[in-house]
Amino acid sequence: MNFKKRFYLAFVGFILLPLIGLGWMSYEVSSRILKDQIGQHMLDTQDAINLNISSIIGEVNLFTDYVITSETVQNYLMRQEWRFTSEKVMMENSITRLLFSYPFTYDFLLFNSDGDQLYFIKPMNVPFHILEAEKSFQEVKGRKGAPYWIGPMKNQELVGEGHSLFTIGRSILNPNTLETIGYLFLHVKPEMLNKTNRIAQNSESEWLILDEQGSIIYSVGNELTSEDLSMYKKGDDGEVGGSTMHQRADGKEFLLTYSPTINDWTLVSIKSWESVNAQIEPIRKFTFILVLVLLLLFTIFHRTFSQKLLNFVTILKGKMDQTTEENLKVQMPDFKEPEFQTLSKGFNDMVKKLKVMIELVEEKQKQKQQAEFKVLQHQINPHFLYNTLESVNALASLNKTDEVQRMVTNLGKLLRISLKGPYEITFNEELRHVTSYLEIQKIxxxxxxxxxxxxxEDVKKLRILKLILQPLVENCIEHGINHEAFNLISIRAHRQKDRLIVxxxxxxxxxxNESLMNLRNKTASTNNHGHGVLNVHERLNLYYGIGSGLMICSSESGTIIRINIPIRSEG
Incomplete structure (x- = not known):
């Protein structure tokens, strides 16, 4: 791919796509902030609705407190006999007027301890003993006078079919003995929550109430009345509340918030996602227009300024490609623009200097490598020569003429190979050299x-770097001779594809372990253990390159030093 294509690809990758991504991210962030604000507004509205409901419910609770403790109701329920029927009727009328003094009263049921009932519109449609077994009645009975609310669709036994009413149930106690003397069920019109409805309308949301089983007992609006919302009910641990997305069966989405309210009920507010998106739409349009304007500006800038730069860089890149192909005669043309002309002249001067520097570096590197190799080569000769002459001197003093002759003969062979000839010899010659050394050391x-x-056999004629086996067997002898277990040195060689393994x-x-770590780190501080080994490894690296050298496997029972070098030629 040429530079121009890469430039346009970079323009797309580093400007166009990030710009679109930035626009999308800005839209997402601003949308998320707006959604969070809408959700928070819904929660605040829901808190206001909850507070209003609690206030209204509290007002009814106080009203029924007054009713069940009133002298009229107490006397009516504790009265066993009536002298005149008219007296009873007058008291019942007083109770009725008292209960209907609350503006949202629809009807009531007042029971005495024997199950006799007083009502205004419609009597209870089931016998008292059946009602007494109902869960709602047991809740009223168990609360010992505290209020218990029953939502619409859950109070059909009390109000009959076709009525959507709230019912508050209370046990009526004798203030002196605290014994239950009757029960009051007051049916309240849902219009008592009209003020609450206005709060929801101002926030453009609907709301509903779930009972403790998660069933809808009251709803303003009909968006989710057919949905199962039991997952939002108050849990057994008392924890409830939050906001989430809810998808209706037909795919329509709603932003939904929920929180606990009175009587273990749950208050739920809903807002269609369409109305939320309608508030986000201006942000979407603004972001889209902003991205288009910025893209237009970038395009104009590219056409005005970037094109000349692109042409210059394309030419410069072509010339640099030629220099990487070792063509150091390449030159940049002249340009009208001062900046481009300066860069062009600088490139031409750099190429000329680079050519001179490469020639100098190559010459110096060659000289340095030869000097290093010679130093390593000559480090071996004085080392084993000193040891050998010391042995010859000791044998001569003991008049062991034959052994002195054998040692001197082998020493001559060693020096002939060490001091003369090329760097490489055949493997067979290297083997004779190390054999001479071993014979000297045996004596x-x-x-x-x-x-x-x-x-x-196919290894013996291969050419290898000379004097690589002698330092290794020398290391074996010097560090094994003082141990009783040491009595054998083995040299093995074979060919493995294009490499020689010894x-x-x-x-x-x-x-x-310390010596192995020091060798691994190529340090000389090995307490004279392995200095020759390190020398051989460095010579192999210098001569054959990286990947050639020694590998050491050592344990208390012995050591194997492996030479791994490429095969170059045969003798």
Whole structure:
């Protein structure tokens, strides 16, 4: 992909898409804030509705407090016999007037302890003993005079079919003995909540009430009257409240808030998502227009300023591609714009200087590598030469002429390979070299160890870097000779595809963990344990490159040092 395509792709990726993303994010954030504000407004409205409901319910509670403690009701319920029927009728009329003094009273039922009832419009349509077994009646009875509210559609036994009324039930107690002397069920018109309805209308939302089972007992509006909303009822732990999205069966969505209210009921407010989106629509339009305007401005800027820069960068990129192909004769053309001309001249000067610097660096790197290799090569010769001459001197002092002759002969072979010739020799020559070294060491150490060579025939003519086996077997001898278990050095070599694998194994004490870590970190502070090994590893790295070198596997029962190098040629 050329630079121009990448430039336009970058324009899309770093300007166009982020701009659209930023616009979308701004819309989402502002929409979310607005939705949160709407949800909070609904919660605040719901709190106002709840407070209003509590106030209205409290007002009815106080009214029924007055009724059940009034002298008229108390005397009526405790009266066993009536001298005159007219007296009873007068008292019943007084009770009726008292109960209808509350403007939203629809009807009432007043029972004495024997189950006799007093009503105004319609008597109860079930016998008293059946009513007494109902859960709602048991709740009233168990509250010992405290109010208990029964919602519409849950009080059919008391008000009959076809009536949507709230019912408050109260046990009536004798103030002296606190015994139950009767029961009052006051049926209240739902119009008592008209003021609450106006609060909801101002917030453009609807509201409803769920009973303790999650059934709808009162609803303003009919958006969700056929829905199962039991998941929003007050739980057994008393925790309820929050806001959420609710989807109707036909797919229409609503923003819904809910909170607890009186009598273990739940107050739910709903607002259609369409009305919420209608308030968000101006934000959506503004964001869309803003993104379009910014895109237009970016396009004009690109046409005016970016095109020349793009052409210059395309030419510069082409010239730089040529320099990466080792064409250091490339030159940039002249430009009218001063900035482009300065950059062009700077590029041309840089290419000229780069050519000179590369030539200098290559020459210095070559000299440095040769110097490092020679230093490592010569580090070996004095080391084993000193040890050998020391052994020859000791044997000569003991008049062991034959062993002195053998050692001197082998030493001559060692020096012939070490001091002369190219860096590479055949593997067979390297093997003869290390064999000469082992023969010297066997004499020096009174034949305390032996050695064996197991070399594949197809390996012997391969050319390898010289003097890589001698430091390894020297390490085996120097650090194993003082241990009784050490008595064998084994050299094995085989070909593995395009690589040569050589294993030098001994049955000595092995490397310590500290020595292995020091070798791994390529440090010289190994207490003279493995210095020659590190030397060989660095020579192999310098000569064959990264990936070649030594791998050490060591334990208390012995050590295997593996040489892994590429095969270059055969002798």
């Amino acid at each position: 020096r150490h009174s034949h305390r160890f032996t050695y064996e060579n197991r070399i594949d 294993d030098v194994e001994d049955n000595g004490p092995g490397f310590s």
